[in-house]
Amino acid sequence: MDNIQSIYFIGIGGIGMSNLARYFMSKGKKVAGYDRTETPLTKELVKEGATVHYTDDVNLIPAYCKDKDTTLVVYTPAVPSDNEEVKFFNERGFTIQKRAQVLGIITKSSKALCCAGTHGKTTTSSMLAHILKQSHLDCNAFLGGILKNYNSNLMLSDKSEFTVIEADEYDRSFHWLHPYMALITSVDPDHLDIYGTEEEYLKSFEKFTSLIQEGGALVIKHNIKLLPDVQKDVRVYTYSIDKGDFHAENIKIGNGEIRFDFVTPDKVIKNIQLGVPVKINIENSVGSMALAWLNGVAEDELRHAMTTFQGAKRRFDFLLKTDKIVMIDDYAHHPEELAASITSVKELYPDRKVTGIFQPHLYSRTKDFATEFARSLSLLDELILLDIYPAREKPIEGVTSQIIFDKVTCPKVLCNKQELLPLLVDKDNIEVLLTIGAGDIDQLLEPIKEILERKR
Template sequence: MDFENIYFVGIGGIGMSNLARYFLSQGRRVGGYDRTRTDLTEVLRREGAFVHYEDNIETIPFEFLDKSDTLIVYTPAVPSSHSELTWFRQQGFIIMKRAQVLGEITKNSRSVCVAGTHGKTTVSSMIAHTLHQSHVDCNGFLGGILKNYDNNLILSKRSDITVAEADEYDRSFHWLHPWIAVVTSVDPDHLDIYGTPEAYRDSFEHFTSLIRPEGFLIMKKGLNIIPRCHNSVRIFTYSESEGDYHAKNVRIRDGAIKFDFVAPDLVIPDICLGVPVKINIENAVAALAAATLAGVTPEEARSAMTSFAGTKRRFDIRLKTDKVVLIDDYAHHPDELSASIESIKTLYPDKKITGVFQPHLYSRTRDFAPEFARSLSKLDEVILLDIYPAREEPIEGVTSKIIFDRIDNERKIMCSKAQLLDVLRNRPIEVLVTLGAGDIDRMLPDIEKVLKEK
């Protein structure tokens, strides 16, 4: 990685931007393209990156046109027909996937890699925060903006530990070299890439084979995979209530959650969650397992869990008054929706829960429409938006309606994003949750304003 210039095709992505920040911190020249101007791209510009928004080779800054000293990094979310990426290939530039670059960075460190259909952002963020607040410390490449640092990158000058979110999309996590691997879930997803649930699970089994000798695997108890680890790798299980690592004496009252963390060789009493959501009990158990294996002390672990403020777009409480609550959550898989909705109902058992869901990807909507409908039926009221296409072209016959028609709830409505604010103005709201991995979060300032006016 001796290139002076690093150019990112898709620089505004959450995973791409932390790599861009990493290279900026090293004094490299960083630039890139993204389709849309966002808060992240504006932060990168302020930090010194050259960012532009037109897919046009003539807009590439001349500093990045020297193929002998420029590395091109791209995300699989960018279509292969992208003109800049095509031009770089034709000119013979060195081109690497984001995951390859992250693999190179983590190759020479003790890497803690968190994989799973869901939970990986929260668990990896909890691990990174816990290590960073302890004497162990770490570097962290994370899939969300940590509120504690307002950043998706943690840097350390003294630690050789790197925490990374291990993304299964396009088999990206197969480039990593874990010392400690955590697998939170293997519920089938990304079937546009994998084809079958069996192939999806097989990719996680291959991921476990990448754990270095003398390393550790921490996997959710009951997962439908068979680890392929080196025989010197120690394998542990975890869950909320059972496994080698688990919680006991759980106390949920007055908006707070406390529990005792149980490990094979110790118990840490009175863990208090900084983000008191029921699903975070299990997330914290996984994070504490990795952190204590990495050398964090019980006192450091307890303190870090209390101070952990969470990540943006992961059960993010945006507004909380006596009359109305607004929560934003990145949930975009049926099981994630269920977990989020059930957590909200636990927190607010006597309130009406209204959910705004923006489906993400035509293929995911097609593959999981019945499951999405079952999850959304748990809400008291459902507002369903159009599909956010992301990287995909439309699929004939696939719209939000294939979910809507299956929702078992009389209080349901379909609308466009343009209609959403008027819909919210004209109905009573007690607890509102916005759900999805698309661009629904860009409407949050306006949604907050509407709710405050009400």
């Protein structure tokens, strides 16, 4: 890394890629990159000093990124193989690495605390990073969401030995990491375009657990179907909302607050209050506090951190909250995540109508889980279903949002993004609106919020 003067990112606007870009800029490196579309995140990177363009054109690559001896190229597996810039760097013998490879190198010499799982990993890693940052331990962190407390997905410390990492299982990326301790939130099958079967998906998590260093620890969700493969002297703990070595007791929900007692293997820490008072965050906080506790965070530090945690953007994110209308945005894009998100909203607002706007993410995921998506979305009082966001994929014949729509049992509307805003303008009975999905639905959040504000 000492010989590298510039880093070029192919897919620089991705949430994981952008924190690496910020890291290298903090180290005085020149940073440039390509992404398909301009977003608020790429605009922030440009403000911070990066050079970014949005057309797959090798002529737009800055001259300082065309010297293979001083340039490292970082790419995300989500970028198609026919990308012209990828071909350019490959043909000329540049050092090209996946984001996870680079992250593994950067964090190898630190105590890496890695949060993995089909869902929940962004929230738990963000909570863990905030706990450590507010404690005497401090931390570095590479997160998969923009943490509201810091308005960033990157945290840096020149004194802490800890690095919090959101460990992504897509394309087996988390196998490049070197965990000191790890948390696994869930292993519901996903990314079957990569893994093929649930069995292979589970094997990938088992391989991840084998990477935990001797003397480290694994905190794993109670009763999930995974047999961890750990080295000798790696301690294994379980957690959940109400069972396991770490869990919650004496839960009190009401008056817009959630409080509970945090149970550890050797102590009960009373009266934890959640800064983001959503029921699914009880379990998320138990997992993140477990890792923090195992590394020596004090009781008072835990309490203060959980009370002051503001959450990550697009993770159960309240965008509008009035007596008449509530708008919540959530990144949920897997059937289990959808069910948890919708159930949490309905528990918060049991007497209000909950309308959901869902944008499916990936043709392959839609094909694999159409029935499960429909079952989860049917928990809504009303559904507005958008077209599939393709991301890295080419269309699959016969796979559209219609295959979900036909199986949904609640009142429903199917529309494209262009039709959505006029549809909302004409709707009179919106009480709680939940926007859900991992695609580009976030680019519609502000105009949707403006429409709802005019209805107040």
